[in-house]
Amino acid sequence: MAPKLYGFFGSPPFGAVLMCAKELGLELEIVIVDFNAGDHLKEDFVKINPQRTVPLLEDDGFYLADSHAINAYLVGKYGKENDPLYPKHDIKRKAIIDHRQYMDSSIVAANAFQVTRPLFLKKIKPTVASIENFREALQTMDRQIEIQNTKYIAGDVLSIADFSNTVTITSWGYFLPNWPEEFPNINAYIERMKKEDWFNVNDEGWKNFKAIMDLLMK
Numbered sequence: 001m002a003p004k005l006y007g008f009f010g011s012p013p014f015g016a017v018l019m020c021a022k023e024l025g026l027e028l029e030i031v032i033v034d035f036n037a038g039d040h041l042k043e044d045f046v047k048i049n050p051q052r053t054v055p056l057l058e059d060d061g062f063y064l065a066d067s068h069a070i071n072a073y074l075v076g077k078y079g080k081e082n083d084p085l086y087p088k089h090d091i092k093r094k095a096i097i098d099h100r101q102y103m104d105s106s107i108v109a110a111n112a113f114q115v116t117r118p119l120f121l122k123k124i125k126p127t128v129a130s131i132e133n134f135r136e137a138l139q140t141m142d143r144q145i146e147i148q149n150t151k152y153i154a155g156d157v158l159s160i161a162d163f164s165n166t167v168t169i170t171s172w173g174y175f176l177p178n179w180p181e182e183f184p185n186i187n188a189y190i191e192r193m194k195k196e197d198w199f200n201v202n203d204e205g206w207k208n209f210k211a212i213m214d215l216l217m218k
C-alpha cells in the first residue's frame with residue numbers, strides 16, 4: 001500500500017515531501033486536510049498528529065509529522081542503500097544535510113511562518129518586523145550559499161535539504177518580490193534547481209500558495 005500524505009497543495013512543506021517522493025519514484029496517496037473546514041483541529045486528526053500541522057505521513061500504521069523528518073524517513077525506507085539524498089553511513093555529509101535542514105526549519109522557514117501563520121489562521125496581516133526578520137533569514141541563507149559555493153545546498157550532490165530550502169524560498173518569496181535581485185546567490189541556486197526533474201512537481205502548490213496569499217492580503 002502506498003504511504004499516505006496528509007496536507008494540501010499550497011502548503012510549502014507538503015510540497016517539499018512531494019518533491020522528495022518524485023525524486024525517489026515513490027507513489028503517495030494524498031489525503032487532503034482542509035484548514036478552512038478545521039480538519040487539522042478535528043479529534044481524529046489530532047490523535048494521529050498532536051502537532052496539528054501538515055504534512056503528516058502515514059506508512060503502514062506509522063505516523064510522522066514535519067516535512068524534514070518525513071523526507072529523512074522516506075529516503076531511509078524507500079531510497080537506495082546509503083542513498084546520497086540522505087546517506088546514513090556518510091556521517092559528515094549527513095551532518096551537513098542536517099545542518100541545512102535545521103537552517104531551513106529553525107531560521108528561514110521559522111521566520112517565514114511568522115509572516116504567514118497569523119495571516120493564514122487568524123487573518124492578521126504580516127507586521128513589518130516579521131517581514132524584516134524573514135529578509136534577515138534570507139541574508140543568512142544567501143551568505144551560506146555564496147561562501148560554500150556548491151551546486152546544491154549541501155554540497156555538489158542533491159539532498160533532501162534542496163527540497164525544503166527550495167520550497168521555502170520560492171513560496172515565501174511572495175512577501176519580498178525583489179528577492180531575486182536582493183539575494184543573487186539564492187537566485188542562482190534556484191535557477192539551477194529549476195532544471196531538476198523534481199522541481200515542477202509542486203507547480204500546483206505554488207499557484208495555490210500565491211492564490212491564498214493574494215486573497216488574504218487584499
Ligand SMILES: N[C@@H](CCC(=O)N[C@@H](CS)C(=O)NCC(=O)O)C(=O)O
Nearest residue numbers: 011012013052053054055066067068
Ligand atoms: N516544520 C513543519 C511545519 C509544518 C506547518 O507549520 N505547516 C502548516 C501548513 S503549511 C500548518 O500545518 N500550520 C498549522 C499551525 O501552525 O497550527 C514542517 O516542515 O512540516
